[in-house]
Amino acid sequence: MRIFDPHIHMTSRTTDDYAAMHASGVRALVEPSFWLGQPRTAPETFYDYFDALLGWEPFRAAQHGIAHHCTLALNPKEANDPRCLPVLDELPRYLVKDSVVAVGEIGYDSMTPAEDEALAAQLQLAADHGLPALVHTPHRDKAAGLARTVDAVRESALDPSWVLLDHLNETTVAAAADSGSWLGFSIYPDTKMDEHRMVRVLRAYPWLMDRVLVNSAADWGNSDPLKTRAVADAMLTDGFTEDDVDRVLWRNPVAFYGLSGRLDLDVAPPEATHEGNSLLRGGE
Amino acid sequence: MxxxxxxxxxxxxxxxxxxxxxxxxxxxxxxxxxxxxxxxxxxxxxxxxxxxxxxxxxxxxxxxxxxxxxxAAPGARRPxxxxxxxxxxxxxxxxxxxxxxxxxxxxxxxxxxxxxxxxxxxxxxxxxxxxxxxxxxxxxxxxxxxxxxxxxxxxxxxxxxxxxxxxxxxxxxxxxxVGPYAAARLGAHAWRQAILKCLFTGVPVTAVAGLAERAAGDAELARMLRDYAAERAAAGRPVPDDLHHVLALTETHAGNGTDAAPHEETRS
Structure with missing residues (x-):
């Protein structure tokens, strides 16, 4: 079984997670840039973070046989801090990098005018750079947030079929599907969706099977990087075929991020390993 | 490479x-x-x-x-x-x-x-x-x-x-x-640390340009290598083969037009 996790924050995870993900079948992932828990106060800290998503994390992932790509953006929460807004001007320098496969995650957090502007500007950046966009839907006031998100996409230069609407659930899937965008579901231990609810959604909307992506969205919170595999197992238990699983957990994310023309799923592990030790921390 | x-x-x-x-x-x-x-x-x-x-x-x-x-101009979006x-x-x-x-x-x-x-x-x-x-x-x-x-x-x-x-x-x-630019311009201390880092992290020393020339007669590098080998031995861990190779290079006499000493004098 091959699994592509289209949304996971590996910078918050340990090396053990990479090993466990590979053992569970994960062979590719996309790491969207996001909020780090502690609010940032200067643009330069974003650039160091972007550099990590373009350097250190792909190196860590390659050691475990996992292809690493990223999406870059000013996240909605920090778009509200004027000190962080210069990031929008520097993004074009980063969006041309080879392993950047979308603009993201963008979208709404508290649905403020500042978030409106950042979302519109970054949808335009995606269109300008031939990139799709990963658009997060808000955790609070989700249904209203989704409607406003769909409006923002419709008013942008980016075709809805180049947008992945993420963190969907039973209450937002129908409206999101009507927009013509790709449909992302984040599977969490307690919140968002779980694997059994996910299977019920797939049963209820079988005609959406070609547009559904499932991710763990694992970060520093209570989350689980193996939830993609849990969905695959739950699908098989429920009677979905291996081909269905491959479509949702591999072919759909490959098709969506492949819109960028930049996906490279061949992983060449670094030649140099420290006596087979998997993390080269320079201090073994 | x-x-x-x-x-x-x-x-x-x-x-x-x-x-x-x-x-x-x-x-x-x-x-x-x-x-x-x-x-x-x-x-x-x-x-x-x-x-x-x-x-x-x-x-x-x-x-x-x-x-x-x-x-220089923040906010200016220059292509x-x-x-x-x-x-x-x-x-x-x-x-x-x-x-x-x-x-x-x-x-x-x-x-x-x-x-x-x-x-x-x-x-x-x-x-x-x-x-x-x-x-x-x-x-x-x-x-x-x-x-x-x-x-x-x-x-x-x-x-x-x-x-x-x-x-x-x-x-x-x-x-x-650790290519030829480093071989030509890195100071003695930084160069020795680079060699040690290669051994530490498993970068093959074949990647190091000018290795034989710079290592020849380098007594300080030899000391660092021996100390590192002793630390590995104390931990019951194998000593990388490359370490023995570099150590042997330090024991060759500087000469043949590749005296290591000038690096010491001019760049450390």
């Missing part, structure tokens, strides 16, 4: 730099021509056409000189110079020539590295541009800057970039940092 090695031997740096500049440029030109020829053979027709256009952009940039400081865009995008344009076995041309990481080095050689960026390309570059872009250093007219200005890479734990960056 891709390398611009062999064209700037360590001993040349000990000669007068000014008198040496012309010969250095000539050897860089020959090295770049050879690298371009071997790269072209590996690319498909579309990638070759892309390379031609990108190199032409880079040569134009070299002829017209650096753009006004792009980072990237065409050759810098190509430098960033080399990975997705360097597709392999069809072999018949592969239905679709796949990206070739080594070819992208070579293309980036050629672009740097053709564009001859000033130190400020080169430093920006490194510090805001992906790991692959940083590797290319490091590999290209011996071919660029940067004098000692590239040393901070080498030192930065040697602080990294990405072994591909460390390996790219």
């Amino acid at each position: 891709l390398s611009a090695a062999g064209d700037v031997p360590g001993e040349r740096a000990r000669e007068g730099r000014a008198a040496d500049a012309h010969a250095g440029e000539e050897s860089a030109r020959l090295g770049a021509a050879a690298l371009e020829a071997s790269l072209r053979q590996r690319l498909d027709a579309g990638a070759r056409a892309w390379l031609d256009g990108a190199l032409a952009d880079a040569r134009r940039a070299a002829a017209t000189g650096p753009e006004p400081a792009a980072d 990237l110079p065409a050759w810098e865009l190509a430098f960033a995008a080399a990975g997705r344009h360097c597709r392999a020539a069809a072999t018949g076995a592969a239905p679709a041309p796949a990206p070739v990481p080594e070819a992208a590295d070579a293309a980036r080095v050629l672009l740097l050689h053709a564009a001859r960026p000033d130190t400020g541009t080169l430093t920006r390309l490194y510090t805001r570059g992906s790991a692959a872009e940083r590797r290319a800057v490091l590999v290209a250093l011996p071919w660029l007219p940067v004098d000692d200005d590239g040393v901070p970039l080498v030192e930065d890479a040697l602080r990294a734990n990405d072994t591909r960056l460390v390996a790219a940092a």
